[in-house]
Amino acid sequence: MEIRLVEELDYNVISLVINDWWNGRQMSSMLPKLFFEHFKNTSFIVEEENQIVGFLIGFLSQSHLNEAYIHFVGVHPEYRGKGVGRRLYNHFFDVVRQNGRDTIRCITSPINKGSIAYHTKMGFEIEQGDKEFNNVSIHTNYDGVNQNRVLFVKNMS
Structure with a gap:
């Protein structure tokens, strides 16, 4: 499994599966495309064999200069319990530290x-x-x- 930055095209893939990943709960409206356009440097995708199996959408706060915020995290149901979420969170934690946030x-x-x-x-x-x-x-x-x-x-x- 590889971690990479989100790309705008990832929105098209994730927006199609997000409600299924949440057992039919309507979650897609909570993740508009703007996150894939404006928070690319702090949002990540986990892929396995070119398939998205997890994502984390986060950003560095512009109002609170020591803070960062995790907006949305999703893991494909078949990959839960396999460390995908932990890898995403730890990667985000590293980026937060590198940017002087605590x-x-x-x-x-x-x-x-x-x-x-x-x-x-x-x-x-x-x-x-x-x-x-x-x-x-x-x-x-x-x-x-x-x-x-x-x-x-x-x-x-």
Whole structure:
């Protein structure tokens, strides 16, 4: 498996499979093409035999100069549990360090138990919110009305 930078054409491939990778959840609207155009230097693809098996879309914050943000990560269902996600995250962590950043943030939906477990396993801490859902601190209405989110932070120093 090889890691490379995303290219604009990758959007065409990923946009066709993203909802399937999430068992029919409508996720494609959360990953517009602009990420493949404007965040190429901090977003990555994992390929095996010229097939995309994972991706991470991240960027360096323009507002918080010590921070980076992971916007979206996906791993082909047949490749989960094989270290693809860990490789992507570790690669992003290296890029973050190389750019003098020491804090990484990301969010997930409170219903995504797998994502919550994975991020805590990768060393992210859940930021204190204003409510709890299934014993997890959440930020209510974070992404709009009834769009609650779990916020994560990882300090790299």
